[in-house]
Amino acid sequence: MTTLPPNIEAWFAHRGWTPREHQLAMVQAAVDQTSALLIAPTGAGKTLAGFLPTLVELAERPRQGLHTLYISPLKALAVDIHRNLERPIAELRLPIRAETRTGDTPDVKKQRQRKSPPQILMTTPESLALLLAYPDAEDMFRPLRTIVIDELHALAGIKRGDLLSLGLARLASLAPAAxxxxxxxxxxxxxxxxGYLSKTGADATDVRLIRGRAGARPEISVLETRERMPWSGHMAVHAMPEVYERIKETNTTIVFVNTRAQAELCFQALWRVNEDNLPIGLHHGSLAIEQRRKIEGAMSRGELRAVVATSSLDLGIDWGSVDLVVQVGAPKGASRLMQRIGRANHRLDEPSRALLVPGNRFEHLECRAAIDAIDAGELDGDPVISGGLDVLAQHVLGTACAGPFDPDALYREVLGAAPYFGLARKDFDDVVDFVATGGYALGAYERFKRLKKREDGHWELADKSFARAYRLNVGTIVESTMLKVRINRGPVVGEVEEYFGSTLVQGDTFVFGGQLLRFVGIKDMVMDVVRGGQGEPKVPAYAGGRMPLTTLLADRVRGILHDPSKWPALPEAVREWLELQRWRSTTPSPDALLVETFPRGDREYMVAYCFEGRQAHQTLGMLISRRMERMGLGPLGFVATDYSLATWSLRSPTTAQLVELFDEDMLGDDLESWMDESSYLRRTFRNVAVIAGLIERQLPGQRKNTRQVTFSSDLIYEVLRKHEPDHVLLRATRHDAARGLTDIERVALLLKRARHKIEHRALDRVSPLAVPVLLEIGREAVHGEARDAMLEEAEADLVQEATALVAEPRAPKKSTRR
Structure with a gap:
């Protein structure tokens, strides 16, 4: 049985703790020199379990040099973990130096860390990539013995995870004992x-699985507001007075929302009802780092009663005093909800408390589905996506920045990265050729010739300037150009997207950082504002802010809709909504696709209840519109939600035409044709080109804006399409467009379901279930709370039409295809 050194045993006893089984199992894994994956609930001492083997080894055998590398998906988490680790190091009086290295670390400290590394270094995937690109990387990392990756699930399956996996493969060569x-x-x-942790890139058997004991089952409830349950809208501002009442009843609350715009609106709504002047904070990724650190510090000291936050606080930051987590809006995934609930309580023997606040009737069903999934112990599946060639190109350049490399050795090394385990040698060679020359079509331009080949066959940097450019542009997060927000020509309080700034005229007001601000002007990428103002304020929106609905929750929502025995547990308003739907039409079933058609005004509407998420529905809407055009139906537009897709046209499709509209073959020629004609591939190519280093967003002393980057990428895109259509970056672009950004796999699942059974209901008017998606039409141009106000006005007519208790002039046609 694993035992701890006497001084560490005594430290546990002094704290009133007993080492948990999974913590001792992690120490044993270190003794056995094997890698390990620890899965344990929040509050189980996961972080201590990750570092405990390091503390044991350095307590027994002190040494200099880098011993443990800790990698976090968030800079704030790395800082928080460093703060928490300092306490046991100090109390045990261990000769250990632990430091953080992120984008916020001063340059002087970064240089010192490379020359004299601490025993424990806490960093991020991007900072690791930078460290590996220095010529002295081998000296720094050779002594490394342990690599700890926190919140691993948040990195695997995305491009940041691809970059990290390539970094791990590099470390396997530099520090094979780690x-x-x-x-x-x-x-x-x-x-x-x-498999992601494995040094082989695929074989999971060399990584030990360690599970912590499950904690108390969380107590989760859904808020049933005194206010009328909205049919549409997702801000849930109507529920803030009752959320405030819950905040008053608890010591500390985190109010999670799904978007930054929603965070601003909910924060404002809470302050309007904050008659007791409770200290309530706001935290999201666009606020200035000083503002976020201030909020984090106040929470740690117990000075706030509540904080309204986005996913910026999803991961890891340990505030043991949090009594309640409030999720405003649908959770979108069972795993995401469990992650957020884990921010409360942090005690295994006591249940975490959570309150879900749906913004509308469909979201109430989603909240119930999430609770059912958690009760059943189900979590959302992890994506299986092959590594991006654009990320590989960035890694190849970074490797060359560290020194000449042998392409054969590098290829073998890359195969050890899980996302690249099956990488074809041709794809690898094409990537290296692109980094070296830009490819055939761009080979005449000196600016794209970043590598040169030596006589021994090794590749090296063509010029040192490419190393400087790499260090300025490393990373896989391609953000929109941001404008800094400066109040009264004083401190910068955060940033908004350049696009939002371009929509403002002098005197416009908007809400940001919990303040009402009046727009003055923009100069040198800085937006000058003053406090106050009049009129309906706008709320900055950010690209990619909406979270996608997971397949697990989508399936469970369909199950609730189809099973009336589950309806008694729903609020009266939701229950009546579903009863009316069943009377007017029918409810979607798990194994079929329900499609309703009905006239309204001079248009014919079609609503398909797909439940595959907004992105998948938007792709489907574009493809179906093309088919409707070919059929002569005169499509006029479409709108998508997470739950359904609505189109409107001059003529309504017949049942036979519906079968053709939803045929699986649309993912062949139709998809290729749409991609070629739309601007979607251009936008995707821009991101790929930035990540691959073809287009540099950051230049010494300056930063390109969105228009400059778009202009450059569009020109290159057209050159490659015309002269080298199989260019490696165009292949990477198609990969991203088809597998990631457009959710093609979920569209394919939907069409497969439709192939077996389309249930067509031809109605004489809108159905109750169709009201929410029709209310979405045209609302994208409306800002802030005006959105929900507009919905209330539009809702009355639609609801009256959908729920009118009049005899139907004709029986709805029921058509089923099996």
Whole structure:
């Protein structure tokens, strides 16, 4: 049985703790020199379990040099973990130096860390990529013995995870003795993460799986407001008075929302009812780092009663005093909800408390589905996506920045990265050729010739300037150009997207950082504002802010809709809504696709209840509109929600035409044709080109704006399409467009379901279930709370039409295709 050194045993006893089984198992894994994946609930001491083997080893055998590398998906989490780790190091009086290295670390400290590394270094995937690109990387990392990756589930399956996996593969060459440790609380498919940690890139058997004991089952409830349950809208501002009442009843509350715009609106709504002047904070990724650190510090000290936050606080930051987590809006995924609930309580023997606040009737069903999934112990599946060639191109350039490399050795090394395990040698060679020359079509331009080949066959940098450019542009997060927000020509309080700034005229007001601000002007990428103003304020929106609905929750929502025995547990308003739907039409079933058609005004509407998420529905809407045009139906437009897709046209499709509209073959020629004609591939190419280093967003002393980057990428895109259509970056673009950004796989699942059974209901008017998606039409141009106000006005007519208790002039046609 594993035992701890006497001084560490005594430290546990002094704190009133007993080492948990999974913590001792992690120490044993270190003794056995094996990598490990620890899955344990929040409050189980996961982070301590990850670092405990390091503390044991350095307590027994002190040494200099880098011993443990901790990698976090968030800079704030790395800082928080550093703060928490300092306490046991100090109390045990261990000769250990632990430091953080992120984009916020001063340059002087960064230089010192490379020359004299601490024993424990806490960093991010991007900072690791930078460290590996220095010529002295081998000297720094050779002594490394442990790599700890926190919140591993948040990185695997995305491009940041691709970059990290390539960094791990590089470390396997520089520090072959280093083992890997993954920490996570929410994992649906452990073997996928074990494969990610494996040095082979695929074989999960060399990574030990360690599970912590499950904690108390969380107490989760859904708020049933005194206010009328909205049919549409997702801000849930109507519920803020009752959320405030819950805040008053608890010591500390985190109010999670799904978007930054929603955070601003909910924060304002809470302050309007804050008659007791309770200290309530706001935290999201666009606020200035000083503002976020101020809020984090106040929470740590117990000075706030509540904080309204986005996913910026989803991961890891340990505030043991949080009594209640409030999720405003639908959770979108069971794993995401469990992650957020884990921010409360942090005690295994006591249940975490959570309150879900749906913004509309469909969201109430989604909240119920999430609770059912958690009760059943189900989590959302992890994505299986092959590594991006654009990320690989960035890694190849970074490797060359560290020194000449042998392409054969580098290819073998890259195969050890899980997302690149099956990488074809041709794809690798094409990537290297692109980094070296830009490819055939761009080979005449000197600016794209970043590598040169030596006589021994090794590749090296063509010029040192490419190393400087790499360090300015490293990373896989391609954000829109941001404008800094400066109040009264004083401190910068955060940033908004350049596009939002371009919509403002002098005197316009908007809400940001919990303040009402009046727009003055823009100069040198800085937006000058003053406090106050009049008129309906706008709320900045950010690209990609909406979270996608997971397949797990979508299936469960369909199950609730189809099973009336589950309806008695729903609020009266939702229950009546579904009863009216069943009377007017029918409810969607799990194994079929319900499609309703009905006239309204001079238009014919079609609503398909797909439940595959907004992105998948938007792709489907574009493809179906093309088919409707060919059929002569005269499509006029479409709108998508997470739950359904609505189109309107001059003529209504017949049942036979519906079968053709939803045929699986649309994912062949139709998809290719749409991609070629739309601007979608251009936008996707821009991101790929930035990540691959073809287009540099950051230049020494300046930063390109969105228009400059778009202009450059569009020109290159057209050149490649015309002269080298199989260019590696065009292949990467199609990969992203088809597999990631457009959710093609979920569209394919939907069409497969439709192939077996389309249930067509031809109605004489809108159905109750169709009201929410029709209310979405045209609302994108409306800002702030005016959105929900406009919905209330539009809702009355639609609801009256959908629920009118009059005899139907004709029986709805029921057509089924099996």
């Amino acid at each position: 083992r890997r440790v993954g920490l996570s609380a929410t994992v649906a498919q452990p073997n996928l993460l074990r």
